Amino acid sequence: MRQFGISILLSLCILPLNAQDDAIQNKPAGENDLFAEGFSDMPEMPSSIRVTHDGTLEFDSQKGNFLFQGRVVLRGDNGIVLKSGRVLVNAQAETAKLTGRVSFRQKATKDDTGRTIPGIQLFADRVHLNAKTKTVVLDGNVSIYQGPSLHRGNHAEYHYGTGHLDTRGLASGLGPILLESDRFRMIDRHGKKAFIGDNAGITTHDVAAPNYWLRSDRTTIYPNDRVIFKNLRVYAGKTPVFWLPYLAQPLNTDLGYHFLPGAKSNWGAYLLNRYGIMLGGELDEETGEREDAWLLSQWHLDLRSRRGVGVGLDLLDTRLQHNENLTGLKLYYLHDADPSLERSAVPRGNVNANRWKLELKHRLDVAKRGDNHTYLDFDITALSDRYFLEDFEPGMFKINPNPDNEVGIFHRHPRYLAGLYTRLRLNDFYQTDTRLPELFFDQIKAPICNTPILHEGQTTFGVYDDRLADYYANELRREASTLPPGDRLTEINGLLAERGYTRFHTWHELTLPLNPGGKVAITPRAGIGYTQYSSVDGGGKSFNRTHLSAGIDASMKFSRVYPEFVHPSWGVDGLLHIFQPYANFSQLSTNQLDSSFVGIETLTPSTRPRPLEVGRFTATDDLRDWSILRLGARNRLLTKRDGDSHEWLVMDTYMDVFMNDPEFGRNTSNLYNDIIWQPLPWMRVDFETQFPIAAGGSGFTEIASHITFMPNDALEFSIGSRQLDNHPVLQDSNRINLRAYARISESWGIGLYQQWELDDNTPEVQQYNIYHDFDSWTASLGLMIRDNRDDSNEYGLMLNFTLKEFPAVRLPLSVDNE
Known part of the structure; x- marks a missing residue:
């Protein structure tokens, strides 16, 4: 049995008696507290290892060993703290062996180069610390926690001077990912952590025997970013089922491999494949990562049994600020095995088998300084035929069946937006209105010279043209060639007539918000505009129009608080009722248009009321005399929720009274009701109604509603309805x-x-x-x-x-x- 030179145990029993005599309070002992008279042969503790404890201490002066037992805390360089029940320190070698539920902790610190070393916690049955090399070796029930990662095994090494973690045979978890490897280490690349496992396998099936594994010769994991495999094998249990030489699978739905199998009547059986990778930047040989990659590329290979093979490529510059309208460059091609297949009953005739799409929705920054921004926008969609979107992109076809093609340069200022753009006719199978080009200048509502008077305006100048789809124009010509003179022939000739002109248009409006007595809000409006038409197609003469407008907006607010209204089941914690009656009057006087003139920017059929402000009226060629009074009342119920106010119920009721109706010669409009009720996070009701209430009104009825409801965690449903009856234009x-x-x-x-x-x-x-x-x-x-x-x-x-x-x-x- 090893003999120690002196035992301190007896002295620890005597010291409390002396402390009582001297009335000195006990405290946990540090190693320097023991170097008193009579212990001159005790070896000196190294400065890199500092120990405090509340138990016993034994030392061997010849070997330079200290044995601490009890609750022992060891502190070292680089902010490390170790705790265990037994610590053996060798002062000469500057090492320590810790046993018995050992914990190691290092807070985030910096190394000699100033690089930040992330914090880490380690647990093991046995730990060997070397203060000279600044390393710890862990054995037995090893657990390591660092950020989102967890490692478990029987052996690990950690260099606390550099923050380098090297593991062999550890199973690891990074968030939802579980990983095991022969050797596992953490590296830092430009401030980004990466975990590299050699001969590694990962899974997300957190059980003793996972039902699948992804194994590779080298696996590199960037937490919350991507996983890179070299020589990948996919296992179902212990059976290999798939192999790839390389796969970079990002933790991002835009990147990596995605597949979608299925079957459709007009496609047959299909398998849509997409693989996304980042391009650009420089390749890191150790991790396989491209540093500073900026170009998102998505490669498509689509297999359709009735249509053939389609290939495509999408490119997106990720350096641009996120904008759902900027989708980059998209290319797609398919040699259609049967282009006659259709989704609807519309006969399509002959369609070329070469089906393709070229789409470019991109922005180039020209100059940017403060709030001033100049940029070049591309919005191009060129298609092989008018059925491409219907056949291969039905989702886009529902939203935008006739995409525009525009290119322009724009300048945005806090007070205005200006631009020069052109709208092209790239798809001659669609009816298209073109701008070749259009120059515009829009000014937002702003004070004039620090006065309360507000000004807003808009000015445009352009060359406009409207063309029928070629196939439709040809059909009309064939029909016209077989018709005798009559109404139908006159109608066809009108449709085939050229429509185009050069137009200058400007509109300016002044408003003066008033609030007399703080109870009534009154805003008078006055505007003036001018429109010049020239180079009118079809032999039309040049002409101009002057627009004069006046109007007034008035509203009042009444409110009342109901603090006693509390109903948690319906999300009510007191109610504030705000009642706001309002009236808006608008009068427009302009020159009458010649009946032979056919406009391009005209009204489209709608069930909703038209805007009363000329500046919000986009159908410039349909500006006509009007005199309209809009009367309404808005009710709002607000309650307290999450420390803020919440709109529990909103109801807007209004109607238009026409002294001069520019569309249908009505006396009154329908009575509109727009209701939004959102009492609870899991319940919302939207309800819109309109119906006639007087003779000479709109004469049609519309009811639209939508309800979203989640009564419990296991059931969610939504139901919507729309009923339209007796509209003069719409079905x-x-x-x-x-x-x-x-x-x-x-x-x-x-x-x-x-x-x-x-x-x-x-x-x-x-x-x-x-x-x-x-x-x-x-x-x-x-x-x-x-x-x-x-x-x-x-x-x-x-x-x-x-x-x-x-x-x-x-x-x-x-x-x-x-």
């Missing part, structure tokens, strides 16, 4: 749509979407989805049925897989691929 409709999701167990869920047109009892769209949770995976199967009101329905089937807790391979579920 009558009575449409209902329903969307619902129900979780029927911990593993199963069902969803549906239905859209019905009750006017002709047609189920236009039916979608049914079933979801199943396979522990680490989720799968969904969707069926779509669309009634296109022809001889055959359209069907779609889609199978979707989602790797849980791994957002890189999470796929969007949309049965119709829209």
Whole structure:
């Protein structure tokens, strides 16, 4: 048995007696407290190791060993703190061996170069510390926590001087990702942490025997960014099922590999494949990462059994500020195996088999200083034919079936927006109005020379043209060649007539907000404008128009507080009722347009009321005399929620009284009611109605509503409806749509979407989805049925897989691929 030169245990028993005699309070002992008279042969502790404890101490003067037992705390360089029940320190070698539930902690610090070393915590049964090399070796039940990462195993090494972590045979977790490797280490690249595992495997199935593994010769993980595999093998349990030489799978839905299998009537069976990678920057050989990559590229390879193979490439400059309208460059091509396949009953005739799209939605910054910004915008969509979007991008076809093509340079200032742009006719199979070019200058409402009078204005100058689609113009010419003189021939000749002109238009308006007595808000308005038309197509003469406008806006506010109204079940914590009656009057006087003039910027049919301010009226060629009074009242109920006010209910009721109606010669409009009720976070009701209340009114009825409701965690549904009856232009409709999701167990869920047109009892769209949770995976199967009101329905089937807790391979579920 090893003998120590002197035992301190007896002295520790005597010291409390002396302390009582001297009335000195006990405190935990530090190693320097023991170097008193009689301990001159005790070796000196190194400055790199400092120990405090409340138990016993033994030392060997010949070997330079200290043995601390009890609650021992060891502090070293670089801000490290270790705790254990037993510590053996060798003063000469500057080492320490710690046993018995050892913990190691290092707060974030800086190394000799000034680089920040992130904080870390380590736990093990045994730890060997070397203060000279600034390393710790951990053995037995090792656990390491650093940021979002967790490592477990039986052995690890950590260099606390540099912050370098090197592991062998550890299983690790980075957020939802679990990882095991022969060797695992952390590196720092330009302030970005990376974890590199050699002969590593990762999974998100956190059980003793995961049902899948992704294994590779080298795995590099950038937390919250991406995972890079070299020589990747995919295992189902212990069985290899897939191999790739290289895969960079980002934790970003825009990057990495995504696939979407399914079937549709006009596509057949399909598999849509997309792989996204970042381009640009310089390649790091150790991590395989491109530093400062800025160009997002998405490569498409789409397989459709009835249409063939489609390929595409999307490029997006990620340095631009996020803007959903700036999608970069998109290229797509498909040699269509059967271009006659259709989604609707509209006959399409001959369509070229070469189907393609070129889209460029991009912004180039020209100059930027403070709030002044000059930029060049491209909004280009060139298509092979008028059916491309309907066939291959039905989602876009529903929103924008006739995309514009514009290029322009713009300058934005806090007080105005100016620009010069052109609208091109790249797709001759669409009806298109062009600007070749248009110059505009829009001024926001702002005070004049620090007076209370506000000015806003707009000025445009351009060359405008409107062209029918070539195929439609040819059809009209063929029809006209077979017709005798009559109304139909006159109508066709009018449609085929050239429509174009050069136009200068300017409008300026002054307003003066007044608030007499603080109870009534009154804002008189006066405006003047001028429009000059020249080079009118079809032999028309040049002419001009002068616009004069006057108006006034008036409103009052009344409020009352109801603190006793408290109903937690309906989200009410006191109520504030605000009642605001208002009146808006607008009068416009302008020159009458010649009946032979055909405008380009004209009104489109709508069920909603037109704006009363000329500056908000975009149909410049349809400006006509009007005199309109809008009367209304707005009710708002506000309650307290989360330390702020919340609009519990809003109702706006109004109608127009026409002294001079520019559209239909009405005396009054419908009575409008716009209601928004959002009592609870999981419930919202939108309700809009309009109906005639007097003879000589609009004469039609519209009711639109939408309800979203989630009564419990397992059920969510929304239902919407729109009924339109007896509109003078738009077709009558009575449409209902329903969307619902129900979780029927911990593993199963069902969803549906239905859209019905009750006017002709047609189920236009039916979608049914079933979801199943396979522990680490989720799968969904969707069926779509669309009634296109022809001889055959359209069907779609889609199978979707989602790797849980791994957002890189999470796929969007949309049965119709829209």
